Amino acid sequence: MSRRLLVSTFAHEQDLLDATNTAREKGYTILDSFTPFAVHGLDKAMGMRPTRLAWVTFFLGISGAIAKLWFQIWTSATSWPVNVGGKPLKSVPAFVPVTFEVMVLFAGVGSVLFFLFRRKLWPGKKPRFVYERTTNDRFVLVLVEDRADFDVSEVRQLFAPFHLVNLEERMEQES
Amino acid sequence: MAEILSTLRPPLVLGNKSYADITDDVCSALERKSSTGWWTSFIIAVGVLILGAISVGYQLVTGVGVWGLNNTVGWAFDITNFVFWIGIGHAGTLISAILFLFRQRWRTSINRSAEAMTLFAVICAGIFPIIHTGRPWFAYWFIPYPNFRGPLWVNFRSPLVWDMFAIGCYLTISALFWYVGLLPDLATIRDRAKTMWRKKIFGFFSFGWDGSNRTWQRYEKLYLLLAGLATPLVVSVHTIVSWDFATSIIPGWHTTIFPPYFVAGAVFSGFAMVLMLMLIVRKVMNLEDYITLHHIENMTKVIIATSGMVGLAYITELFVAYYSGNPYERFAFINRALGPYGWAYWLMVTCNVVVPQFFWWKKIRRHVGMVFILSIFINVGMWFERFVIIMTSLTRDFLPGSWSGFTPTILDITTLLGSFGLFFTLFLLFARFLPMIAIGEVKGVAGVKRATPPGAVEKRKEVAHEPAPVG
Amino acid sequence: MKDHLHTSEDQLNLPEEFSRRSFLKLAGFTFAGGVLAGCQQSNLEKAIPHLIKPEELVPGVPLWYASTCAGCSAGCGVLVKTRDGRPIKLEGNPEHPISRGGLCAVGQASLLGLYDSQRLGAPLAHGKESTWEQVDAAIKAELEGIRKRNGAVRFLTGTITSPTTNELVRRFLSTFKDARHVVYDPVSSSALLDAHERTHGVRALPQFRLEKATTIVSLNADFLGTWLSPVEFTKAYRQGRSLQGTPPVFSYHTQFESRLSITGSNADERVSVSPVELAHVASRLLSLLTERAGRRLPVAVPLLDERLERCTTECVERLWRTKGKSLVVCGVNDVAIQVVVNAINEVLGNYGSTIDLNRSSYQAQGNDTDLAKLLDEIRSGNVSALFVDGVNPFYDLPGAQELAAACETIPLPVSFGERNDETAEHMHYVLPQPHELERWNDSEAIAGIVSLTQPTIQPLRPARPLMETISIWMGTKESAYNLIRAEWERSIFKRQTREQSFTQFWNKTLHDGFAIVEPKRQAVSSFNPAAVAESLRQLSTQSLQQKLFVELHASSTILDGRHAHNAWLQELPDPVTKIVWDNVASLSRKRAESLNLHEGDVVRLNREGGRVIELPIHIQQGHQDDVISVSLGYGRKGTDRFHHVNPKWLQAKPTVEKGGTVGTNAAPLLEWKGKTLSYFVSGIEVERTGTNRQIAVTQEYDFLTNPNLLGESSGEKRNIIQQASLATFVANPSAGSFPKPPLDSLWPEEHTYPGHRWGMVIDLTACTGCSACVISCQVENNIPVVGKDEVARNRELQWLRIDRYYEEEGETLRVAHQPMLCQHCGNAPCETVCPVLATVHNSEGLNQQVYNRCVGTRYCANNCPYKVRHFNWFQYPRGDEIARMVLNPDVTVRDRGVMEKCTFCVQRIQLAKIEAKNEGRALRDGDVKSACQQSCPADAIIFGDVNDPNSEVSRKMKDPRTYRVLEELGVRPSIGYMTLVRNSDGIAVAEGGMKNG
């Protein structure tokens, strides 16, 4: 099914924040909001859960480190043990630097890929929401007209104090 | 955002810009035709790059002997350049990552180009470990890949292997960090693009970014994480580079002070290089409103600090050498200061310890010309620091019978120049085609006043070019 | 014997190394090129087996032939190692009584001469290539004419030790009315023989028995370097200086000399004297000794200055204390001095003990008087046939030009030689001589010690030995083999009694390489004092007032120039100056300063008579102030062949200019003193040219002490060479030892060496610095020559270098030689840093260098505390195909871009182990001898298995004298060095060392 969306545009992040807060207080369903830069407090205003990306990074890092440490010990002590400068075959201290580097590599690359995957971003992807100035100087709040008694004019009233720049209705794209 | 608006601190962006102005200021630079200034500098850079490429090509065909090296001095310009460039790279990561973690908002207008600089510096650095080998076509043996030799792996005890991993990792992470930061801005350019191909290209590379706040939320987190990873990474990288020397046995190399000493030096030289670039950029790309004297001053302050650390390291080295009671170590340092390469040592001390002291004067800190010249001195000094460390220790180590000297050949010099050519070529291309300033971040700290035009009028104006409702 | 040498030509002209050389790079590029290599072999290797397989010759298994070295006329015994029909290594023959297993650098390197593609390929007639038939016909015709008109026939040769050749020459000359065989040595010892003619009535060169002498006084005789028979003398010298036994028998060696020679650098006491002083010292010694003997000299001998008076009196004390067991030798080619020296030895009663006139030596037979006479004859144009063999008069005699001009008048000038040299180009006929390894020959270098030379390869050049030529001219077309057999059957066989049948005797000699027979009797009359008086008078006339001399001496590498075409020797650093590819005018710092000259400044040495040579100067420690010493043998024609011996690249400087020569010929400065050639030339004026020439040296800093702030060597002294005086050593065997630092390891001892563990001990007391080991290593391990420019850039490739350190204490200069090679450290710093495991430890304690794995980061070399690793900076040229035949097929030929270093001759270790395994026995001590050890004339190097408690090396390792260089670094070297002990009482050499933290 396709839903009707109400798109309201503002010219300043502060307006957007206030609008979002009021909208949530009034119990409107907020689909998303679009801004040229990360507006602090907006997550709270929209009532979003904090992301768990950090955990992904953590586990990727740990696994990378363990894998590499094992690999180094395996190659130099098991696969082909060679006497190098009289050092023991398992010279663990010498294996630390590479282990660390690989840990960082896994964590870093992993979390970026994970981020792109979760947010479904990839090269050549078409932007989902098109409102040309959201990447420039416009702040957009998108409400879902999911209630039977949803009244656009009421919302206009509600947002008026926040220098509402523009208000329009759209249909969510089918696919 | 209040603290930024407060009058106690100078504003980070001058000429109270609107969001649109910021976008225009940054992006217009990319949409204009390239200035003659850009063209001339680009042609020079490419010329030097070609010179370097030719000399490297000649060296690959003829042998490493075309450099001034000998049996006693196995490394000279090659590794000096390597360490120098790696060092340069560090400032970028420091600005973008460490300053980010410390919530130093002033970084926003320089971090983009600083990161770019890191990337290009690391590329320049990465070339030398490969071409300095006798048989570069076997350089891939550094990589532990499955093979038909038994299988025969690599020596994970060798700092050179650590290097390979460190640089590889550093390059990747910096690139990611840089690109992730670039994403929203690419979208901005895409959205304001007029021409077809601009739309397409930036459309492709902006990964369909639409400024959704749900993305922004994770993006912020990701950025924070990357910053958190890059910070220890940058320290580890130069630590490992310093271990190339510190884990060896040669007097003057075999010392525990190297890691901190090298990292400080790296940041030191890196900031000098950033300053040089920024001073050029803000002039050429007229971004004076974004890269303000305030920024420059901050960087000079970092330089004073790091120069102090480097100076301290020099003194500590001398003291430890004397205190160690190890005759070879002791001589290594006497020789460093008074031996055949004493001139280089004193040049280094002057450039790295004496010259930066000028930055104690606010006048000089805020005098663009002076700052530019001094930072050049610092870069020269830091190149010589590496040269001195390598040269003095290698030329005269344990057995006097094996002592020797080093004189660079033409190709040593052209190769060094070539690396600069490569660096500036890449940087100029970057300046030409990508936003020099993190638009999104700057908007975040620009402190734009809440606009209060009568909504209706505003709206009517809007409607004019409002896209037809979709769906 | 000959058919053993049958070898298919193809194999000779197709050295497998050829493909080997190009391999690494090729592989490299294809590797880089990717993984998609096809199935079929890129270049097919055609293998051609012998058609008829001689029983002894198994491809890949070396054959050894006993033979005689022809590097000089000392006649050392060699063993020739041949692989697949080509000689690849010369080693000393341990049984041979002269060299006793040693072989000097020159001998080792003479192998390269065999593969010299510039040797003449056909006889020359009037400068044009001709055939033997034509040449023989022409010459025989000429000779007939001369015989008819009783023309003067002169046969001018260098010292010929071959009895057969001498006999044949005698017979040949006897067919003419007026014929003479004139012998001279380019570096002449004529006076020594003449002196004995005067004092003992026989013109002979006695055999000096240094091993029997407990006091050795040498007046400018470089007997460990180039004088007469260096290997023999070195062996004997060592024998007389052993630290075994209590008290040890250790000779005391005083050296009076004007320049610093190898011998001087090993002397216990070294007195630098000017030539005049030298003469006076000789007479003073004699007078003092005669006084001791309670007799008086007919002539009053002037006193010397305070310093020399002291030295001489001390010297006399020692000599007298050890009379009968002492020896005074003199290297000055001046009859008067030599007579006086004979007198001294007579007074000391050394004749019959340390000087043997009955088993006299034939190692130098030159007679300057005859030579002078011949030269007069030539000038006056009454020589009708001149045959020159083995010498190069137009190069190595003064006034070569006018001599050459005079020779134009000779109807039949003929020269025998390997190449078209300075002399040959003035001759009507040039008859190419084969290389010693291609031919049959014999030698009696010391009366009663006869040895044979046998061919070890099919001749590479269609040459014909002198003896065959003569026999052809005399109508008997005998092969050299038959001629020698015949001569031996006639004369030599009779001088022995051990073998009954000649064939047995012959075969045994052939197998052993030598035989001991009765020396020819010669009438030695008792000492004739009459000669002494007027000699003393002569010497006393020489005024002591200071004037400048030029001393000309043989080069310690290319001798009198006969080896100037040998790249190995040209690149062998002079043991003292460490200079390569050049000769220089050495002088003292004082003299240089007074002339305001700096290292490398080119000076012009003017001698009256318009004889001028230009040379760069070299400031030399321990040089007498009034003497400039110049080495002979350089500036040979055709040495511009080395123009491209070094790699070509942007900033490369050619080793020698096109049309130029390596170094400068100093022979024009030689002067005739009466009827002897004098090597001390006075009346020379030195003139600055203002130009400066780079001198390539292999050692740039010469002292054990750090340079101080001004760069002078007065800083702290480094603990690198343990030194002790004999006195302190006798008191305490570990005298002079450095403080032993605590060596705790952070690591657990994880690596054990259960089987063999290879180690080496180098006795610094024994080592004379002669550098034989350097060349031996170079030959064995396919080390290329890199040329002057590369050496000047400190890129020489010799795996074994000899560090030479000076210590100056006021008057006295102390010199120490330290062979430095890979120490095969147990905890090798080079290994830890190699990223690709190209240098790792093996299970027998060797530090392996795997060339094909090496990427060439040079990190290992940087991290080597001994700096003994050498890098292939370029693809070093290895000469033409012929030159490449010398390569050792058991050692990889390294390509550019890889690191290399001493391997302890691992190829020998491996082969020895396999042989032992195949014979089902354990490896014995001495089965593996490293190349350096094998050649060392002083037996200073001992190599072996340290795990074997009975091996010599493990015993030496426990010796209190043994220490390890830079032990405090904890790298655990496998090479032990033994304290350098000098017979100099109470010298505080050990003290003042630094305390290591």
Add this chain to the structure above:
Amino acid sequence: MKLLNNRMTTVVLLVAVVLTMSVFFTSFTSNMRLPDNHQGFEPVQPIAYSHRLHAGELGIDCLHCHGGAEQSRTAGIPPASTCMNCHQFVTASILSVREEDKLAAKESRPPRKIVSPDLQKLYRAVGLNEMGERDISLTAEGIEWIRVHSLPSFVYFNHSAHVNSGVACQTCHGNVETMERVRQVSDLSMGWCVNCHRDANANGINAKPVNASIDCDACHH
């Protein structure tokens, strides 16, 4: 639905990538060969000498011709004289000789000497004429055999060490006695050598314990 599809596509993409990579890797390990891996090399030799016939049917010992293998680094290619030991008598296959005899009997004449084409080449090589008779005008020219097993020049393999410690020729050269034309059976790669040495150290050769060094300089010096 759109969102779902996106995930689908990503998953599909990932799977595809993984597959291609694994395919590439397996192919790399299985049949991709490095330069100088001439496994299966089987050149045509100047003389069609059959190991199957000599070593197989006639059962001549390998060492009879390749005696070097016992004493030397190289096994060596036998000199033509070794061939001549037999082939001065044996000039053709027994069958063709019988043929000739029959024919001769039929035509009642003394049988002619039959020389097989390949032996004619041999005779020429040692300087005899095609019929294997002396001929002063001819000179020996040798046989240019094409080398089948060749190692890089920096590898020193010693036959005697292996033969004497009981390694069968076939271990490396395969069943030559069954080959009409000799083919390189093993890939002669370093891993192949090293792993055989490891195996020998662990299990010995024919249950006889041996010490097969895996030090680098056992082969590289």
